[in-house]
Amino acid sequence: MHIPDGFLSPSVCITGYALTGGVTWYCLRQIERDRNIQANIPKASLLTAAFFVASLINIPIPPTSIHLIFNGLMGALLGYYAFLAILIGLFFQAVMFQHGGMSTLGVNAIIIGSPSIAAYHLFQQRGRLGSNKPVLTTILSFVSGAGALLLSAAMFAILLVTNISPDMDVNAERTAILISLSGYSIQAVIEGVFTVMLISFLEKVKPELLKS
Amino acid sequence: MIRFYFFLSLLALIAVPEKTLAHGANIEYRQTAAITIEAKYDDGTPMANAQVVVYAPSDRATPWLKGTTDESGNFTFVPDTKPENIGDWDVKVRQSGHGDITSIPLSEGENVADTQLASGGRGYTSAQKAIMAAAGIWGFIGTALYFSRSKSSKLD
Numbered sequence: 476m477h478i479p480d481g482f483l484s485p486s487v488c489i490t491g492y493a494l495t496g497g498v499t500w501y502c503l504r505q506i507e508r509d510r511n512i513q514a515n516i517p518k519a520s521l522l523t524a525a526f527f528v529a530s531l532i533n534i535p536i537p538p539t540s541i542h543l544i545f546n547g548l549m550g551a552l553l554g555y556y557a558f559l560a561i562l563i564g565l566f567f568q569a570v571m572f573q574h575g576g577m578s579t580l581g582v583n584a585i586i587i588g589s590p591s592i593a594a595y596h597l598f599q600q601r602g603r604l605g606s607n608k609p610v611l612t613t614i615l616s617f618v619s620g621a622g623a624l625l626l627s628a629a630m631f632a633i634l635l636v637t638n639i640s641p642d643m644d645v646n647a648e649r650t651a652i653l654i655s656l657s658g659y660s661i662q663a664v665i666e667g668v669f670t671v672m673l674i675s676f677l678e679k680v681k682p683e684l685l686k687s
Numbered sequence: 688m689i690r691f692y693f694f695l696s697l698l699a700l701i702a703v704p705e706k707t708l709a710h711g712a713n714i715e716y717r718q719t720a721a722i723t724i725e726a727k728y729d730d731g732t733p734m735a736n737a738q739v740v741v742y743a744p745s746d747r748a749t750p751w752l753k754g755t756t757d758e759s760g761n762f763t764f765v766p767d768t769k770p771e772n773i774g775d776w777d778v779k780v781r782q783s784g785h786g787d788i789t790s791i792p793l794s795e796g797e798n799v800a801d802t803q804l805a806s807g808g809r810g811y812t813s814a815q816k817a818i819m820a821a822a823g824i825w826g827f828i829g830t831a832l833y834f835s836r837s838k839s840s841k842l843d
Contacts, residue, residue: 567823
């Protein structure tokens, strides 16, 4: 789901950076209001490490292979810290493993990071609707995990389909992108189930981590 | 996540220009050099049926050749030897949003039958990758430990 260098026009890359700058500023402002920054930074840092290595694990789903993203999980656990954590994780993935690219860092941060904020707001509904209902928690964590990934996949596909270089066979490439969406829907289920497992585990072991 | 290892090999191919005569056949042949690329995802799976676009050094804006890789990610083309096309040939491979571009240097008189192997040069071995990943993780864990140190352990 990381767009490499050379796939998007410079104007799209610059727009991506501008949007990422805006969202980063907004997230930092929200974090500034957080009373418990000292306790939340270690949590964010550890999940950044998980995000950073998760992408190195390939799961082959023909015709392509996928790797885990966990942006919904990060959003549910970290809130506004998630966007910054993802931005930092993407930066290191691009620098160390050429996974994604420096010119497309802004675009990738929007594709992967912004659904995590949506997942955070969705998961926060748990506090309003009653946090002691296990079924509700399960549903919300699955939808956060799977929905954030599907949102990312949709943004990724739309961006690529509208930016196919005219030198390519546009129809063949469009078909290939649409086929890869089926792989992402399987990935969404995997990540949704993982989010449910981790959140129900945390709720038993360390429920204070889920309050933010 | 996807990077490719491109292997470039100069192979001797036999090109057979067609020439039909009324009652006989005549075959001419000449040897030329061809370039074969092998495109793989960085987990080693070949990129089958991926789109390939080749750009000649004389005109980098318009594609010189388009094609697709075969089942094992291979694609072969014969670059022309016009003087203006001596230089770096760019080959772009792409499949469902994954892909890479590589530059193949071509100099004059290289159409001999020897085989060269070159790769994109960005491939790390899995041990190198593991060490890099461990270093990255340790950086994040260190950050976490720094911010989670207890107040009493500060020296001030």
